[in-house]
Amino acid sequence: MILSELYDYYQRLAANGQVPRFGFSTEKISYALLLNVDGSLIDEPLDVRDTSGKKPVPKMMTVPQPEKRTVDIKPNFLWDKTSYVLGASGKSSPRIADEHAAFKALHERWLADTEDPGLRAVLLFLRQWSPERFAEFSPAVRESLLDANVVFRLDGEHRYIHDSPAAEQLRSRMLAEGDATSGCCLVTGEIAPLARLHPAIKGVNGAQSSGASMVSFNLESFTSYGKNQGENAPVSELAAFAYTAVLNHLLRRGEHNRQRMQIGDATVVFWAHAATSDQAEAAELAFAGLLDPPADDASETAKLRSVLDAVAKGRPLRELGLNLEGDTRLFVLGLAPNASRLSIRFWYTGRLDQIARRLADHYLDLELQPPPWRSEPAVWRLLYATAAQGKAENIPPQLAGELTRAILTGSRYPRSLLANLIMRMRADHDVSGVRVALCKAVLTRDRRLGVSGVDLELPMSLDRTNTDPGYLLGRLFAELENVQRAALGKDVNATIRDRYYGAASATPASVFPMLLRNVQHHFGRLRKDKSGLANALETEIGQIVDGLHNAFPRSLRLEAQGHFAIGYYHQMQSRFKTKSSVDPVAIDETDE
Amino acid sequence: MAYGIRLHVWGERACFTRPEMKVERVSYDVMTPSAARGILEAIHWKPAIRWVVDRILVLRPVRFESIRRNEVGGKLSAASVRKAIKAGRTDGLVTLVDEDRQQRAATVLRDVAYVIEAHFELTSKAGPDDSEGKHLDIFNRRARKGQCFHTPCLGTREFSASFELVEDDAGMPSPHPELLTSCDLGWMLHDIDFADGMTPRFFRASMKDGWIEVPPFRGTAA
Numbered sequence: 001m002i003l004s005e006l007y008d009y010y011q012r013l014a015a016n017g018q019v020p021r022f023g024f025s026t027e028k029i030s031y032a033l034l035l036n037v038d039g040s041l042i043d044e045p046l047d048v049r050d051t052s053g054k055k056p057v058p059k060m061m062t063v064p065q066p067e068k069r070t071v072d073i074k075p076n077f078l079w080d081k082t083s084y085v086l087g088a089s090g091k092s093s094p095r096i097a098d099e100h101a102a103f104k105a106l107h108e109r110w111l112a113d114t115e116d117p118g119l120r121a122v123l124l125f126l127r128q129w130s131p132e133r134f135a136e137f138s139p140a141v142r143e144s145l146l147d148a149n150v151v152f153r154l155d156g157e158h159r160y161i162h163d164s165p166a167a168e169q170l171r172s173r174m175l176a177e178g179d180a181t182s183g184c185c186l187v188t189g190e191i192a193p194l195a196r197l198h199p200a201i202k203g204v205n206g207a208q209s210s211g212a213s214m215v216s217f218n219l220e221s222f223t224s225y226g227k228n229q230g231e232n233a234p235v236s237e238l239a240a241f242a243y244t245a246v247l248n249h250l251l252r253r254g255e256h257n258r259q260r261m262q263i264g265d266a267t268v269v270f271w272a273h274a275a276t277s278d279q280a281e282a283a284e285l286a287f288a289g290l291l292d293p294p295a296d297d298a299s300e301t302a303k304l305r306s307v308l309d310a311v312a313k314g315r316p317l318r319e320l321g322l323n324l325e326g327d328t329r330l331f332v333l334g335l336a337p338n339a340s341r342l343s344i345r346f347w348y349t350g351r352l353d354q355i356a357r358r359l360a361d362h363y364l365d366l367e368l369q370p371p372p373w374r375s376e377p378a379v380w381r382l383l384y385a386t387a388a389q390g391k392a393e394n395i396p397p398q399l400a401g402e403l404t405r406a407i408l409t410g411s412r413y414p415r416s417l418l419a420n421l422i423m424r425m426r427a428d429h430d431v432s433g434v435r436v437a438l439c440k441a442v443l444t445r446d447r448r449l450g451v452s453g454v455d456l457e458l459p460m461s462l463d464r465t466n467t468d469p470g471y472l473l474g475r476l477f478a479e480l481e482n483v484q485r486a487a488l489g490k491d492v493n494a495t496i497r498d499r500y501y502g503a504a505s506a507t508p509a510s511v512f513p514m515l516l517r518n519v520q521h522h523f524g525r526l527r528k529d530k531s532g533l534a535n536a537l538e539t540e541i542g543q544i545v546d547g548l549h550n551a552f553p554r555s556l557r558l559e560a561q562g563h564f565a566i567g568y569y570h571q572m573q574s575r576f577k578t579k580s581s582v583d584p585v586a587i588d589e590t591d592e
Numbered sequence: 593m594a595y596g597i598r599l600h601v602w603g604e605r606a607c608f609t610r611p612e613m614k615v616e617r618v619s620y621d622v623m624t625p626s627a628a629r630g631i632l633e634a635i636h637w638k639p640a641i642r643w644v645v646d647r648i649l650v651l652r653p654v655r656f657e658s659i660r661r662n663e664v665g666g667k668l669s670a671a672s673v674r675k676a677i678k679a680g681r682t683d684g685l686v687t688l689v690d691e692d693r694q695q696r697a698a699t700v701l702r703d704v705a706y707v708i709e710a711h712f713e714l715t716s717k718a719g720p721d722d723s724e725g726k727h728l729d730i731f732n733r734r735a736r737k738g739q740c741f742h743t744p745c746l747g748t749r750e751f752s753a754s755f756e757l758v759e760d761d762a763g764m765p766s767p768h769p770e771l772l773t774s775c776d777l778g779w780m781l782h783d784i785d786f787a788d789g790m791t792p793r794f795f796r797a798s799m800k801d802g803w804i805e806v807p808p809f810r811g812t813a814a
Contacts, residue, residue: 233612343616
């Protein structure tokens with residue numbers, strides 16, 4: 001269904017002219033060769049790059065679609081890089097002569113009997129051009145011209161030769177003449193010539209720069225029934241072109257493209273299908289805002305809050321006045337690179353109000369008092385909490401896709417999320433608010449979905465009446481650390497959290513008796529200076545140990561370790577809520 | 593259906609691979625008729641009969657999961673296997689994964705259960721003592737006992753299926769309430785036409801209250 005939905009989206013966009021039509025694609029062009037009618041070059045090649053920024057940026061132009069070439073020599077029609085067009089390249093290789101010859105041969109074949117002045121000019125130019133003449137250009141031009149893409153323009157005309165009607169006619173003849181076998185396309189269901197290779201998809205972070213393929217069969221073990229390349233999955237050339245063109249359009253880089261975002265290792269693209277294109281755009285912006293709330297834009301945050309509130313109260317989105325319709329269909333596709341291939345991390349379609357409700361549930365599950373963030377955290381920020389040293393490349397693989405899928409479909413969070421968080425907290429002793437909130441979210445959602453074995457109601461803020469052993473032990477650990485800090489002063493290098501957090505949360509019976517014995521020394525010291533504080537802490541510890549009844553548990557299960565972290569966080573935050581100076585639990589407010 | 597059967601199959605995971613997403617596998621939302629035929633053939637098949645799948649009932653909601661596995665990039669060629677058979681030794685017949693590793697992610701279905709409604713037809717290879725009743729009895733007996741030639745699988749061999757014969761209407765399981773709507777599933781693989789150069793055939797699938805009607809397999813027609 002992924003390809004057919006992309007194909008439908010292509011049709012809608014092509015009707016507005018937002019994507020190139022069949023046989024064309026947008027490519028980066030740097031220079032245009034100006035030709036006279038007799039094929040001679042006028043002046044130097046014209047620089048068409050965008051020079052507004054610091055570096056000149058090649059212009060994106062719609063040109064005849066390039067052939068997919070990995071090792072073969074396949075020239076493009078009426079444009080190409082300089083090694084094909086002029087026979088000159090920055091890297092010296094014996095292929096350049098062959099490439100230039102192939103370019104000339106292609107144009108000899110197709111332009112031989114044309115009468116259009118522009119096309120004749122190209123033909124005559126190629127006949128009289130020799131690669132040595134490249135040295136005639138000025139040094140400045142020569143440097144940036146090498147290996148850049150060039151197009152042709154006839155002197156006196158505004159448009160490029162490949163845009164002229166004669167060239168387009170020739171192009172459609174070229175496309176019609178193909179030796180592809182016909183068959184039933186699995187995207188459209190029609191009998192059409194089938195694509196052998198699908199065009200490349202560029203723009204996925206981490207993939208090959210020359211483009212990756214979503215549908216590819218380049219190794220033997222990927223083929224079936226002895227079939228070769230595209231025969232393994234019959235997709236018509238038009239459908240293959242359509243879905244790759246629309247994916248390249250969705251993945252285009254730029255500030256104005258709000259249809260893509262990066263979540264962990266997955267590049268997520270999304271689009272909406274609504275009655276009007278304005279509504280579709282509004283829906284896409286709303287979805288982007290919900291999944292990736294902007295941390296600094298107050299008006300955007302307010303809009304997002306209003307959407308979440310409306311959904312929570314069950315009111316239709318139409319009433320918000322943001323041009324949103326509840327039944328707009330939204331399509332979300334998560335792509336991750338794997339060498340020269342694209343892996344589909346998740347695919348989700350649903351109505352806008354459904355998605356808004358699921359995201360509202362997600363934020364509700366995450367909610368923690370006091371909140372460790374100023375505005376709702378985006379998914380990618382949550383993932384950074386699971387990474388060692390907070391680096392993006394250390395995010396466990398697959399977790400990004402699974403977490404996003406869980407959020408969008410409303411199913412359980414991935415089990416590995418809880419395990420990873422507990423492991424991270426033990427490894428770097430950082431019980432941060434985001435990590436605790438995620439633990440709570442996993443456990444709360446499991447309980448809400450009725451997973452057997454999970455029946456503890458997890459409090460959002462400190463709950464002194466909760467008798468779950470994991471929660472109580474977390475609170476106890478926090479209080480013991482507070483006593484130590486109070487006794488030894490604020491600049492303690494390493495508290496019991498740095499030394500004993502892992503052991504305390506995993507095997508309490510082995511650690512807590514020793515900790516309780518040692519805390520008496522700290523109490524002794526504390527009673528001399530601040531006896532009021534000592535009394536308060538002692539009563540609190542007494543109350544917690546009371547709740548533990550008989551003995552400390554020998555070991556805690558993964559869920560109970562999650563409760564431990566939540567109890568620790570709650571107790572810590574309540575103790576230091578009024579004091580703004582020492583804050584042992586770092587509040588995660590900065591953008592990573 | 594006079595010679596029809598109903599088989600309840602279920603499993604923890606399933607991957608009915610889309611042909612176009614074969615490398616990084618993505619499963620169809622529901623079971624394909626060719627996978628259903630594969631399950632039935634695993635229980636009972638003879639050259640005399642050909643299974644025809646009529647309907648598939650989806651019992652559990654459609655849930656996906658993504659897993660990543662290490663696989664190999666090449667296949668052993670038939671020629672090298674033939675050589676080994678002739679030589680009587682398997683010395684050179686080895687693929688070392690360290691040299692040819694490919695990591696492939698797969699989006700598979702989770703917790704699936706289906707009821708397959710099918711019947712079989714006698715082919716040209718049916719002999720004089722082959723009759724529909726005889727094969728139907730054999731199938732029913734084997735399905736009741738849990739007998740099979742090889743463990744039936746849900747799309748790919750690593751996801752094995754458990755099966756149980758649905759004897760009568762009373763024992764027919766009902767689909768999850770979430771599935772009691774109609775939805776369009778797009779073009780789905782019907783089966784591979786082995787008689788026509790392994791061409792895949794597709795059909796437009798739609799699910800109504802959990803039921804997917806499978807049209808008859810048009811062999812050589814488009």
